[in-house]
Amino acid sequence: MMAKLMTAALLVTASAPALAAPADPLHSPMWEHHAARLFGKDAVVFDQRVAVRIPEIAENQRIFPVTVDARALPHVRRIVLFADLNPIPVAVDYAPTGAEPFLATRIKLDQRTPVRAAVQTEDGTWHVGGSWIDAAGGGCSAPPVSRVKGDWADHLGEVRAGQWPEKAGETRLRMTFRHPMDTGLVENIPAYNIERLTLRDDSGRSLGEMQIFGSVAEDPAFTLVVKATGAISFEARDTAGLRFPGKVGA
């Protein structure tokens, strides 16, 4: 009996495609789907060194703050922030080319979901952290406040930014952009969002490249820590090709 079962198990293992991802400690119904799509055959580990810091309550499902801090990991190549049960699961895909593996922003939540960061190190391994958060519906599928108020176009692309010294040779950078970040999931409002953010130092060296999706909150805000001081320039670009540039420390 036992032998038969083992044979069956072996057969199943042999015939199923190799799944690199380990079992999900959060028991998300979407884990295997996202893991296969995001990580392919790369190695995946759940790793406490990926700190995903979120409040204990989703007070506003349209603006849910998330901080990802993977500074305990060496040689980070990429950070993917995602919420398993959002209709647009990935919010941000960040390559901290000349920056610390640190990112704070706000996302929309469409229901109770795990919120996670997958952090890829130089060896190709993905280190994953995160936790569940309860949320009311409608973060992604209700119109943004500025659409309801009707003033989104009056403020489109307004940029605010500030910089603060972090540790030696590093700068903390905060940027906010007025943008409706339409998900395309609201009737008669097509998707329209900031889709890219790039950062450079004064010599033109890339400090960070970020892909941004419609599940990032309206009027997006980003906090990053770049390995540079002095003048830092950045530019966001939206899906209509509009560019929103800025410079701090000039």
Added chain:
Amino acid sequence: MKLQRRALLLAGLLAPAAAIAEQFAGKYNPLAEQVADGLWMVRGADEAIGFANGGAIANSAIIATDAGAVLFDPGVSREHGRALGALAQKLTGKAVGRVYISHLHPDHAMGAAAFDPAIVHALPATRADLERDGEGFSDAMYRLLADWMKGTAVVLPQGDVTEGQAEFGGRQFRLMALKGHSGGDLALLDEATGTLLAGDLVFHDRAPSTPHASLPDWRASLDRLAAMPHKLLVPGHGPLDRDGSAIAQTRDWLGWVEQTLHDAVAHGLDMSEAGELPIPPRFSTLKAARYELQRSVSHFYPRLEAELLPKL
């Protein structure tokens, strides 16, 4: 073998019960504490609204009069309102003849569903708030509280309250039309006993919540409450205040939150970092402090960023 069967039976008995345990609400069992002659306080749980507490987190007050009991804040749901009404009947020997809603928030207002809207009174500003937000609150409460909310519809108060003296059933009240915790905050002084029912303008040993707060208005309202002579104060949340400390404590927390979030933006922190900042030891007696700080971050932060981050 015998043991195994018993274990199975037990498992069979327990499993369905556990599986459905969350589907059905319990019964509200409000308890009254007499705090003055003909005046009782009903304590809410000093917690966040949740299924476990049925949303019964706000304080209510019951006042005996010749024309029936006065119920100040009727709870979160129809069943909650009914339980408070039954309690008022038991304590005063008379049915509820007048309901006051201190402000729009669902833990204070939605229990009005248990009463004839004609006897439910509130500030006009509160009725306007409920017209705007009532259905949204109702959705949120049904999601969180499910069966506890059964039969609860949004009831708009029919009676307008205005600032000044009021008499009901031979009992004299001083009504105060305030704002700051929300767009309309009613406070009631029972003149015979000097008991001030402060609604959510005053929290006591429970961190204040700020979803509709205007802090300058709130502070001005606290000034007015402090200037109104009273012996006892029933806060919207937390224990009875006998020594006048709750107004100062509420003011202290609001000032600290405002300054802390201002500084957090000025120092380049993002929202989740601001919500993790240390809470000073002087607030160690405040329940739900971390929870309310994080809620306040959500309420105030984007506006502070728009004010303090330089525009390029």
